[in-house]
């Protein structure tokens with residue numbers, strides 16, 4: 320079925336001499352933790368939660384052996400923001416580039432950290448990462464275009480006391496407002512660095528590079544470092560021309576990253592709070608949503624100059640409108656000043672909507688909801704190669720909202736958000752240029768703005784405002800002309816579960832074959848999913864296939880099916 324010759328060893332030959340081998344052994348399992356005082360099982364790594372930060376240097380060769388010790392859930396790890404140059408089968412999106420890793424199974428991920436900056440890793444399986452399986456991944460650059468003395472990372476997230484399988488069942492129940500697109504479960508807390516009492520020891524007279532990562536499930540976050548100005552120098556792994564945010568607030572959405580420089584004070588006479596708030600406007604859209612009186616969207620952490628001094632309360636940020644009161648990231652300029660990609664070879668327009676399917680609210684892209692195929696889409700591309708059905712025909716991929724693009728094309732994606740809700744759209748495998756993005760209620764795409772940058776910012780996740788649109792471009796510059804498959808989806812896990820996802824099938828007709836590591840074939844077999852064939856069979860709502868068959872032992876929560884979506 321697949322050629323047994325392996326691509327990975329070839330890669331080792333073309334590496335910079337100084338690159339190191341970084342090998343990680345990760346046992347993924349349940350860990351009790353009480354990040355905000357409420358104890359619950361979290362999905363941790365090697366017996367610890369929060370999951371570890373990965374720190375590597377540009378060019379390092381990464382290999383991670385992931386062992387699934389969860390016992391009752393399947394898993395997989397996506398390396399968010401990595402383009403997976405030459406290693407598209409290592410993207411970790413289950414049902415797309417691999418089968419899910421069932422309990423008791425293992426898989427080795429191998430790729431090269433050939434991009435510097437701020438990334439993260441997270442499960443891409445069945446709405447799983449908000450239960451804990453996510454962490455920071457920093458690729459240090461030997462010569463960044465700015466100077467700093469030291470660095471640290473903070474993550475921002477919404478946090479739930481109940482586990483995702485239970486919450487997803489509630490969200491997807493017919494009782495849940497199917498006609499209105501479904502009401503998402505409210506988070507219990509916001510956390511900074513997975514804690515309500517994060518204290519960051521800093522020294523005076525220093526410049527710190529702060530990596531900020533939104534590892535949350537749903538709302539964006541707006542934050543303020545009291546008494547300190549922030550200068551943006553990176554978004555989503557792309558260095559920017561330094562952007563002094565001054566007194567304006569910065570926002571990052573689920574999936575996004577941002578690095579800022581802060582200059583610490585000259586003296587250590589007091590400490591300062593970091594204030595973070597979840598975008599409450601993403602939760603308020605339903606008239607009949609009950610937001611409790613005491614609901615607290617805020618989280619506080621501290622820059623600690625002097626441990627003998629008190630930790631001050633968060634600044635009282637008045638009149639913050641999380642709809643408008645933030646720096647527009649479309650105004651950033653990438654440090655490499657790469658020109659606007661043109662002309663456009665292919666335009667893809669996504670009009671988002673929702674509809675009730677079997678009484679359950681689903682989101683749609685151009686009228687169709689995404690249903691995960693039992694054969695991972697990449698495997699369809701590889702295995703249908705020799706058959707009579709053309710892999711350039713989107714119909715062979717099933718209900719995955721497929722878009723086929725050709726090698727070298729400049730692809731423009733227009734996202735028209737017809738919802739009352741904001742959506743952070745994320746593209747795997749590429750950075751895209753952001754040409755334009757409207758404000759809330761800014762209307763759908765009809766024409767280009769007059770003020771498009773000649774050097775647009777590049778990132779991999781963009782917030783698309785309600786009843787507005789965004790326009791992004793990328794080149795299908797697949798370096799070695801390998802067939803690749805990338806998800807394009809809203810990063811809100813509720814919305815992923817509701818089908819707000821499309822699939823980009825890149826250069827399917829390229830002759831160069833990619834062979835799958837034997838690990839991948841083995842886990843498909845032990846999971847009970849096919850590793851070849853078309854995308855006509857789906858996992859349904861309850862995690863069963865269209866054609867009923869025996870459930871395997873890798874049952875996820877909330878039902879007797881194989882998995883959740």
Ligand SMILES: *[C@@H]1O[C@H](CO)[C@@H](O)[C@H](O)[C@H]1NC(C)=O
Nearest residue numbers: 330333334404405433434798
């Ligand atoms: C992709 O990898 C190839 C081979 O290692 C390398 O020549 C190329 O520069 C890489 N491209 C990017 C965009 O990193």
Ligand SMILES: *[C@@H]1O[C@H](CO)[C@@H](O)[C@H](O)[C@H]1NC(C)=O
Nearest residue numbers: 369370371372471472512519
């Ligand atoms: C935040 O959490 C990560 C992961 O646990 C850790 O590596 C990092 O040091 C923490 N940052 C601070 C400022 O405590």
Ligand SMILES: *[C@@H]1O[C@H](CO)[C@@H](O)[C@H](O)[C@H]1NC(C)=O
Nearest residue numbers: 522523524525584585586587
């Ligand atoms: C910080 O720098 C200022 C100006 O150079 C100096 O006066 C001060 O003593 C320094 N503070 C510390 C704690 O070194």
Ligand SMILES: *[C@@H]1O[C@H](CO)[C@@H](O)[C@H](O)[C@H]1NC(C)=O
Nearest residue numbers: 614615616617634635636637
């Ligand atoms: C959240 O922070 C804002 C700004 O400081 C404040 O006005 C508001 O009262 C806080 N909310 C809660 C519930 O503490």
Ligand SMILES: *[C@@H]1O[C@H](CO)[C@@H](O)[C@H](O)[C@H]1NC(C)=O
Nearest residue numbers: 649650756757758768769770
């Ligand atoms: C560009 O124009 C659009 C619409 O005319 C406007 O919403 C946006 O704020 C402008 N952007 C900049 C950076 O001026």
Ligand SMILES: *[C@@H]1O[C@H](CO)[C@@H](O)[C@H](O)[C@H]1NC(C)=O
Nearest residue numbers: 320321322704705830831832
């Ligand atoms: C691709 O793989 C198929 C199936 O193994 C094989 O028949 C074909 O010759 C390969 N094509 C190339 C260009 O290697």
Ligand SMILES: *[C@@H]1O[C@H](CO)[C@@H](O)[C@H](O)[C@H]1NC(C)=O
Nearest residue numbers: 349360391482484875876877
């Ligand atoms: C899976 O196991 C964890 C840890 O024992 C437990 O908290 C959780 O409820 C289980 N999930 C399901 C769906 O059974």
Ligand SMILES: [Cu+2]
Nearest residue numbers: 742809811814
């Ligand atoms: Cu969304």
